[in-house]
Amino acid sequence: MSGDPIIRFDHVGKSYGVNDVLTDVSLSIARGEFVTVIGSSGCGKTTLLKLINGLLSPDTGAVYVEGRDVSTVDQIVLRRNIGYAIQGVGLFPHMDVWHNIAYVPTLLNKQNKEKTRRAVKKWMEVVRLDPALARRYPAELSGGQKQRVGIARALAASPDILLMDEPFGAVDDITRKALQDEILRIHREQGVTIVFITHDIGEALKLGSRVLVMDHGGIVQDGPPDELRSRPATAFVRELVGG
Numbered sequence: 001m002s003g004d005p006i007i008r009f010d011h012v013g014k015s016y017g018v019n020d021v022l023t024d025v026s027l028s029i030a031r032g033e034f035v036t037v038i039g040s041s042g043c044g045k046t047t048l049l050k051l052i053n054g055l056l057s058p059d060t061g062a063v064y065v066e067g068r069d070v071s072t073v074d075q076i077v078l079r080r081n082i083g084y085a086i087q088g089v090g091l092f093p094h095m096d097v098w099h100n101i102a103y104v105p106t107l108l109n110k111q112n113k114e115k116t117r118r119a120v121k122k123w124m125e126v127v128r129l130d131p132a133l134a135r136r137y138p139a140e141l142s143g144g145q146k147q148r149v150g151i152a153r154a155l156a157a158s159p160d161i162l163l164m165d166e167p168f169g170a171v172d173d174i175t176r177k178a179l180q181d182e183i184l185r186i187h188r189e190q191g192v193t194i195v196f197i198t199h200d201i202g203e204a205l206k207l208g209s210r211v212l213v214m215d216h217g218g219i220v221q222d223g224p225p226d227e228l229r230s231r232p233a234t235a236f237v238r239e240l241v242g243g
């Protein structure tokens with residue numbers, strides 16, 4: 001049912017050895033939401049994201065994606081439905097732009113090259129990559145162009161969920177603003193559910209219809225940007241939005 005959360009954390013705990021990173025985190029994200037996640041360095045943001053796509057498993061509690069416990073579903077099927085874009089992008093250096101974006105569609109449409117061709121063309125248009133760049137290799141692109149390829153590649157399997165881990169961290173301010181506007185437009189047009197980690201409070205408040213603030217093993221505030229500004233739940237949040 002569309003009213004059910006697309007992502008749900010049910011009393012999730014996660015530790016690395018003696019380091020309790022997440023303690024009793026419960027959280028529901030509805031289909032189509034744009035959630036930004038911000039918090040101090042090392043507070044567990046990336047851990048939270050990797051629990052969604054099954055790269056990590058919870059020690060206690062459970063994570064559900066589309067109603068299914070992530071620890072029991074086929075990991076390949078799960079990850080096809082979840083795009084993952086990270087800072088530095090992780091593009092395949094030996095593949096040109098076209099083949100980087102075509103990677104997953106090629107796996108999905110083995111018998112149908114035309115379908116893959118259409119998908120790559122579409123996603124290059126969506127992220128506004130000039131078709132003339134299709135044969136360039138990652139080393140021949142600007143930081144912003146690489147980031148666009150990373151987003152196109154993450155979207156090319158038409159996932160329901162897009163996880164983004166500081167995707168715009170390594171670009172200049174002007175490029176960053178352009179990419180922020182693009183991701184807002186893509187979210188509006190494609191209806192994909194986005195969970196987006198950032199260090200930048202301005203970015204968190206601009207992009208998220210909902211902002212999660214993490215501190216010391218858990219979520220200290222979870223609300224729309226206006227609520228963070230008008231009613232910061234802790235001194236940490238007040239400092240964050242005031243700074």
Ligand SMILES: Nc1ncnc2c1ncn2[C@@H]1O[C@H](COP(=O)(O)OP(=O)(O)OP(=O)(O)O)[C@@H](O)[C@H]1O
Pocket residue numbers: 016019021039040041042043044045046047048
């Ligand atoms: N594989 C691991 N083994 C041991 N400790 C880890 C591992 N991965 C992360 N940690 C630790 O867990 C904590 C949370 O890490 P995580 O990457 O989730 O934080 P983060 O909020 O994304 O940090 P940052 O904003 O600096 O990227 C950190 O203290 C980190 O050092």
